[in-house]
Amino acid sequence: MAAREGRGVDLISVGLTIRGLRKRFGSHEALAGVDLDIQPGEFFTLVGPSGCGKTTLLRCVAGFCRPDAGEIVCDGQRLDPLPPHRRNLGMVFQNYALFPHLTVRQNVAYGLDARKAPRQLVAERVEQALAQVHLSHRADNLPGVLSGGEQQRVATARALAIAPRLLLMDEPLSNLDAKLRVEMREEIRRMQRSLGITTLYVTHDQEEALALSDRIAVMNAGRLEQTSNPLQIYRFPATPFVASFIGLTNFLAAEVASTEGGRAHVCLKPASERQAAHGAHSGAPAPHSAGDAVGAQAGVTISAAARDLAPGQVVTVALRPERLHLAAPGTAHTMSGRIETIMFLGATTRLRVQTAFGSITMELHADAAEGLEQGAEVNLAVDAEAATVFVNATG
Amino acid sequence: MPADATLGTFSTERSRARWSLSDPWRGALALCYALLLVLIAYPLLRLLAASLSVEGGRWSLSHFSEFLTQRYYRSALEHSLYVGAMVTLLATLIGVPLAAAVTRWGVPGRTLVRALAVLPLVSPPFIGAYSWILLLGRNGWITNLLNRLYITLHPSSAAAVERGAQTAWLGNIYGSRGIILALTLNLYPFVFLMVSASLSSIDASLEEASANLGATPWRTFRKLTVPLLTPAILGGALLVFLHTVADFGSPMIIGEDYLVLPTLIYSLFINEMGGEPTMAATASVVLLACTTVVLLLERWYISRRSYVMSGLRRAGEREVPRGLRALATVFTYGTVGLSLVPSAVVLVTSFFPSTGPIMRPGFSLGNYATVLRSAPRAMFNSVFLSCVATLVCMALGVIIGYLLVRRRSRWTAGLDALLMVPFAVPGTVLAVAFITAFGVPPLLLTGTVTILVVSYVVRRLPYAVRGAAAVLHHIEPAIEEASVSLGASPWRTFRRVTVPLMTPGIISGGVMTWVQVISEISSTILLYYGAWATMSVVIYQQVISDNFGSAAAASSLLLCAVFMPLLLFNVWQRERAEELI
Numbered sequence: 010m011a012a013r014e015g016r017g018v019d020l021i022s023v024g025l026t027i028r029g030l031r032k033r034f035g036s037h038e039a040l041a042g043v044d045l046d047i048q049p050g051e052f053f054t055l056v057g058p059s060g061c062g063k064t065t066l067l068r069c070v071a072g073f074c075r076p077d078a079g080e081i082v083c084d085g086q087r088l089d090p091l092p093p094h095r096r097n098l099g100m101v102f103q104n105y106a107l108f109p110h111l112t113v114r115q116n117v118a119y120g121l122d123a124r125k126a127p128r129q130l131v132a133e134r135v136e137q138a139l140a141q142v143h144l145s146h147r148a149d150n151l152p153g154v155l156s157g158g159e160q161q162r163v164a165t166a167r168a169l170a171i172a173p174r175l176l177l178m179d180e181p182l183s184n185l186d187a188k189l190r191v192e193m194r195e196e197i198r199r200m201q202r203s204l205g206i207t208t209l210y211v212t213h214d215q216e217e218a219l220a221l222s223d224r225i226a227v228m229n230a231g232r233l234e235q236t237s238n239p240l241q242i243y244r245f246p247a248t249p250f251v252a253s254f255i256g257l258t259n260f261l262a263a264e265v266a267s268t269e270g271g272r273a274h275v276c277l278k279p280a281s282e283r284q285a286a287h288g289a290h291s292g293a294p295a296p297h298s299a300g301d302a303v304g305a306q307a308g309v310t311i312s313a314a315a316r317d318l319a320p321g322q323v324v325t326v327a328l329r330p331e332r333l334h335l336a337a338p339g340t341a342h343t344m345s346g347r348i349e350t351i352m353f354l355g356a357t358t359r360l361r362v363q364t365a366f367g368s369i370t371m372e373l374h375a376d377a378a379e380g381l382e383q384g385a386e387v388n389l390a391v392d393a394e395a396a397t398v399f400v401n402a403t404g
Numbered sequence: 405m406p407a408d409a410t411l412g413t414f415s416t417e418r419s420r421a422r423w424s425l426s427d428p429w430r431g432a433l434a435l436c437y438a439l440l441l442v443l444i445a446y447p448l449l450r451l452l453a454a455s456l457s458v459e460g461g462r463w464s465l466s467h468f469s470e471f472l473t474q475r476y477y478r479s480a481l482e483h484s485l486y487v488g489a490m491v492t493l494l495a496t497l498i499g500v501p502l503a504a505a506v507t508r509w510g511v512p513g514r515t516l517v518r519a520l521a522v523l524p525l526v527s528p529p530f531i532g533a534y535s536w537i538l539l540l541g542r543n544g545w546i547t548n549l550l551n552r553l554y555i556t557l558h559p560s561s562a563a564a565v566e567r568g569a570q571t572a573w574l575g576n577i578y579g580s581r582g583i584i585l586a587l588t589l590n591l592y593p594f595v596f597l598m599v600s601a602s603l604s605s606i607d608a609s610l611e612e613a614s615a616n617l618g619a620t621p622w623r624t625f626r627k628l629t630v631p632l633l634t635p636a637i638l639g640g641a642l643l644v645f646l647h648t649v650a651d652f653g654s655p656m657i658i659g660e661d662y663l664v665l666p667t668l669i670y671s672l673f674i675n676e677m678g679g680e681p682t683m684a685a686t687a688s689v690v691l692l693a694c695t696t697v698v699l700l701l702e703r704w705y706i707s708r709r710s711y712v713m714s715g716l717r718r719a720g721e722r723e724v725p726r727g728l729r730a731l732a733t734v735f736t737y738g739t740v741g742l743s744l745v746p747s748a749v750v751l752v753t754s755f756f757p758s759t760g761p762i763m764r765p766g767f768s769l770g771n772y773a774t775v776l777r778s779a780p781r782a783m784f785n786s787v788f789l790s791c792v793a794t795l796v797c798m799a800l801g802v803i804i805g806y807l808l809v810r811r812r813s814r815w816t817a818g819l820d821a822l823l824m825v826p827f828a829v830p831g832t833v834l835a836v837a838f839i840t841a842f843g844v845p846p847l848l849l850t851g852t853v854t855i856l857v858v859s860y861v862v863r864r865l866p867y868a869v870r871g872a873a874a875v876l877h878h879i880e881p882a883i884e885e886a887s888v889s890l891g892a893s894p895w896r897t898f899r900r901v902t903v904p905l906m907t908p909g910i911i912s913g914g915v916m917t918w919v920q921v922i923s924e925i926s927s928t929i930l931l932y933y934g935a936w937a938t939m940s941v942v943i944y945q946q947v948i949s950d951n952f953g954s955a956a957a958a959s960s961l962l963l964c965a966v967f968m969p970l971l972l973f974n975v976w977q978r979e980r981a982e983e984l985i
Contacts, residue, residue: 093885094888094891
């Protein structure tokens with residue numbers, strides 16, 4: 010770090026590698042073997058429901074939590090044997106953890122003072138860091154008088170002032186109101202880009218993850234379910250869990266009709282037939298007795314990219330609500346149903362439609378949904394290439 | 405330093421801290437254990453052993469059967485329980501309505517009332533007892549005034565004998581009545597403070613919800629408010645009871661022949677006929693048993709009923725009928741005023757010219773001159789001992805508080821339990837236990853000044869630790885983690901972040917320790933020796949030798965030493981609060 014002190018806040022981008030990380034709290038397995046490669050300069054987000062292990066993973070990297078097994082390597086150096094204060098990682102805490110007895114300036118200078126940096130350099134760096142987050146005018150205030158957004162920015166400036174190898178952020182925006190959260194998102198992204206600092210970000214907000222990240226790892230029960238860029242994660246979820254956690258998804262039971270090349274045609278099964286097929290995963294909607302709404306329909310077939318499927322195999326189809334649209338009655342391969350609820354969301358309108366294949370959520374442009382009423386009969390068509398097929402777990 | 409140590413230091417609650425050899429906190433824990441075992445557990449065990457052993461080195465309960473069968477001993481136990489029950493009952497009867505009046509019925513000047521109500525708590529009870537003698541004693545101001553109206557309080561008082569009155573019309577202040585009067589007015593603030601804190605923590609929405617669901621105000625009071633207040637009322641009552649049965653000063657000064665356990669223990673120990681240390685030990689164990697049983701009962705009850713309340717909206721003042729409000733105001737100021745009478749009487753009479761027990765209205769600094777001439781050493785002793793005890797308490801409080809909150813483990817649970825013990829140990833009992841344990845080698849401390857400091861520290865340490873722990877609970881661990889993640893070592897973090905953040909709690913704990921220690925009498929009177937008499941001992945000696953003038957002057961000086969730090973602390977806190985805004 011001494012070598013870097015002369016370089017102002019210029020940072021060298023380094024990568025982070027995690028191998029076989031395990032951590033158990035009593036009977037709860039928080040990390041069940043995690044492998045991760047974060048590229049230099051990357052904005053990498055861990056996303057998942059509460060209790061999935063994402064914060065534990067971050068705290069293992071920071072050094073506040075000792076893994077039971079595995080290694081953490083940063084910049085060619087093993088981090089795990091180092092005490093937290095020797096790791097030189099900047100961390101932004103969920104509740105900011107600003108020192109309430111120190112002014113904003115003293116807060117930002119804290120890490121540099123701990124490194125016994127020359128006074129001149131400390132003053133320069135602090136000015137620089139505060140200017141970066143537009144808080145120079147607040148330098149002599151105590152944290153208690155700052156707004157939530159300002160506190161968040163002080164926390165970021167404080168973490169960056171030590172010229173850390175990595176920036177770790179633990180749900181840094183979760184204490185802000187919705188509008189400010191979106192603004193701060195952009196600010197964090199801009200700053201991360203301009204500094205080029207490798208960032209490990211933790212959030213439970215999938216929208217935040219999609220908006221910010223270069224790459225996302227979706228975590229569930231101590232494992233990484235899928236690691237990919239936001240678009241891939243959203244479009245091609247690797248598991249039903251990812252499909253249900255990132256965005257809204259309809260899960261429908263189906264059977265593979267035919268396969269050709271990398272494609273499969275799957276035939277949706279009416280709810281009345283699929284008692285046996287149901288229960289493949291928790292995200293699937295509960296079966297409905299659709300007899301009163303619509304008669305059983307045959308022959309709704311969807312084409313999807315899929316490998317390793319054989320005709321006759323029972324599968325689950327995941328459909329995004331915005332990939333469904335209304336079609337004229339009688340069109341082939343459409344589902345007829347009755348509108349159960351209509352929810353106006355501003356730009357879009359969300360419909361819940363009871364069909365023979367189950368209750369389906371769809372999202373339309375508000376214009377397209379105009380004039381629809383609860384109880385009306387509608388016909389749903391699926392966009393081509395919009396479905397993801399998951400093989401049902403057997404046994 | 406190996407990684408293990410620091411990782412352990414900042415592990416969260418979820419990951420149990422692992423101790424490592426190079427961890428300084430582990431050493432601190434071992435030292436604290438050793439200290440508390442030697443200073444708390446060992447003396448009490450020695451005390452118990454002394455009460456159980458008979459000649460010939462055998463164990464027997466014969467001392468206890470003697471205690472319970474001989475009238476002289478048994479009556480002290482009965483007196484203690486009677487006075488304890490009466491004071492607890494009366495303090496509750498005063499404290500609860502007072503809390504309701506101040507928090508709910510819109511009595512004007514509630515901040516003032518709260519501040520004034522704390523004063524009796526910190527003024528030493530024996531000063532209260534002494535000032536009631538000045539007012540209602542055989543030669544008291546009110547006694548003499550009533551005598552002129554042909555109302556006799558004391559048939560034996562000078563005025564009554566002169567008049568030839570034979571029968572007392574009203575009760576006699578000496579004995580149980582005086583003790584109950586002095587202690588009730590001294591201790592009711594415990595109930596008042598706990599109940600008003602609880603009352604204002606009840607979310608206003610709860611009572612509104614009850615009304616909204618159709619409950620009448622009376623039903624809401626019975627079914628909601630009373631159950632929610634019960635833990636606070638019991639908590640306050642418990643403190644009153646413990647302080648009453650442990651109090652030595654008031655019964656000694658105003659009780660005369662009416663012996664309670666602490667005064668019995670004292671007279672058994674300091675007896676002209678040579679003393680009976682074994683029976684003193686037995687009486688001490690009996691007193692300790694009383695306090696322990698009551699404390700455990702209360703813990704058991706509270707553990708079954710504790711409510712988590714998210715007090716979002718503070719319950720505000722009610723619309724109350726004007727008549728009730730007026731009544732509440734009179735009651736509030738009447739009670740608070742009455743409880744401040746002792747301090748006022750002492751302050752005023754300290755300026756009266758006096759000869760022995762005779763004091764004449766007028767103005768003179770003669771009493772102060774007498775005190776300054778005769779007891780400069782006692783003043784120094786009080787200040788010096790209180791300073792040392794306070795500093796030791798503050799330092800140990802921070803260390804043990806940190807261990808209990810941040811380094812929680814099976815081991816610290818034992819430390820926590822040991823620290824509960826002094827809550828139940830009256831000063832007199834601790835003194836007897838110390839003399840029993842430290843009057844013989846290897847730890848020969850009796851007759852040294854150390855034993856005084858140690859006894860003060862042991863008695864006040866639980867409060868200091870609890871104070872420090874309470875502050876630490878409010879400091880998020882993330883703040884310390886932030887410091888470490890910024891590169892500060894654990895030790896630097898402790899010095900630069902943890903301790904500064906704890907400062908307000910440490911200082912307020914220190915002020916409370918000072919206030920209690922400087923007016924301590926019940927263990928001091930048994931443990932001091934010649935040169936190390938304190939102000940409270942001097943006051944006691946002056947009162948029993950009827951030097952009321954110098955007693956009043958010495959009491960006034962003591963009251964100043966108690967109130968000044970409180971006042972300064974409040975000013976400091978207010979300035980600090982303003983700085984933060």
